[in-house]
Amino acid sequence: MPSDTEVATTSANLLEPRTESKPAGVTLSLAPINATVSLRDQAYARLRQAISEADIYRSREEIRLDEKDLTEALGVSRTPIREAMTLLEQEGFLRTVPRRGIYIVRKTKHEIVEMINMWAALESMAARLATLRATDAEIASLRHMFDHFQNATPAEHIEEYSEANIAFHQAIVQLSKSQIIFDTIKNIFVHVRAIRKMTISQSDRAARSIEDHMKIIEALEARDTELVERLVRQHSLDLAAFVEANCDFLD
Incomplete structure (x- = not known):
């Protein structure tokens, strides 16, 4: 599993996480990943860092991640994205809501x-x-x-x-x-x-x-x-x- 430092230093794309009512100012900063290293590991590192830097408590609205937006921002297929999100869900950063999507976890x-x-x-x-x-x-x-x-x-x-x-x-x-x-x-x-x-x-x-x-x-x-x-x-x-x-x- 990648360390916290395995992240991009520049952002080529900005992903605006989708919500039921999109909170102003909440963005995840992501850049395309390098296929020479495990795509899942790189996707995991990029997403984890982006989540850690997002203002996830700025709004009461839940922040929903969209697979299509993530694949476009990172420049990979959905498979490594899904694998990365599974790891992040196991670590307590994301949660899946049936028929609604995947959300960044906000603590009480x-x-x-x-x-x-x-x-x-x-x-x-x-x-x-x-x-x-x-x-x-x-x-x-x-x-x-x-x-x-x-x-x-x-x-x-x-x-x-x-x-x-x-x-x-x-x-x-x-x-x-x-x-x-x-x-x-x-x-x-x-x-x-x-x-x-x-x-x-x-x-x-x-x-x-x-x-x-x-x-x-x-x-x-x-x-x-x-x-x-x-x-x-x-x-x-x-x-x-x-x-x-x-x-x-x-x-």
Whole structure:
């Protein structure tokens, strides 16, 4: 099965997922695949990445995928598309509704909160391991993720900060150098990423987020195992509490 990084860097086609009433602004970015590698695996990687980057919680409308549109966007027959979608359904990203089609799975608020709680446990352990396994240079690289925001508030560049925020949390997991944690967390990440992106602009969360990140980086630099584990866990638990209190649109 392909890694999360086996995705196209440019988009030759834009697929607008079909819905019963198409939500504005929800698109999957896809590019034709290369027949020299398994078509199913490439289709799986492209679709999984596109789903992870889509704003699947922007609208209450369900996002339906159309096989014909997918085959045209990816430039392959329906067989590898169907095989890829079967894998994605097994992983919980898609669901088939008889006589209606295949839809991207949207989690309920309760499910999202539970996923964030799980993320808090896994990422905090990853941070703990990072103090023991990451090099000084690797930890120092975390600071550079926020260089762009030193002379401007995150709220002034909310889209860019949102991506930096997400990359920061991915980096902490990677610095743990634990394949088990990475493999366990990667499917949770798709939904947590979408919620982080939606909530970062609300209630001054961006400013508070960067403050938390700086404290986490300082604890990593100090190799303070107990402190960094506590800070990272609380950072995600705060997000869970915010979702619980403010994200009724998920139900």
